[in-house]
Amino acid sequence: MPTLKDAVDDFLAQKRIAVVGVSRSSSQAANLVYRGLRGGNYDVFAVNPNADEVEGDTCYHELKSIPGGVDAVVIATTPEVAETVVGDCAEQGISRVWMHRSFGGGSVSEKAVDFCRDNDITVIAGGCPKMFLPKADFGHRCMRWILNVTGGLPKEA
DSSP: OOBHHHHHHHHHTOSEEEEETOOSSTTSHHHHHHHHHHTTTOEEEEEOTTOSEETTEEEESSGGGSTTOOSEEEEOSOHHHHHHHHHHHHHHTOOEEEEOBSSSOTTOOHHHHHHHHHTTOEEEESBOGGGTSTTOOHHHHHHHHHHHHHTOSOSBO
16 A cells, blocks of 8 residues: 555645535535645546535536546545445546545545445545645645544545
8 A cells, every 4th residue: 555645745746626516605525625726737527416506616426427527536425425426436437546635534434435445546535725735724734634643644545
């Protein structure tokens, strides 16, 4: 298994990233991740089966409906939904998944993590992509430090 650093570097080197779990409520964690990636050098795609538009952008109902596909997926949903999403990733040939989690359970499901590992999908099970962006805000830099010190970040993917 790759180290967390190697997995994060590889994930953030991708250009086409889907964020599953975005909401019409802009204060949700998925929306914060979506905006953070959209502000970088990424083609970011919002995914929510119940929305046609999020944050003024087209929202796709499922991963397979994104034209041209994606290279990586951030999952910011319930753990139960994450289990379905990783199956969709395998079907679409997506080999990089990040399950969002800061403090608390977040999107991480051990069943989904095991599925990823059994299907050659590199999975980052915890943390937030915004904590590792080159221009991470102060709050996310602090969260990264706290989670690292308390063991809240995985050591490997």
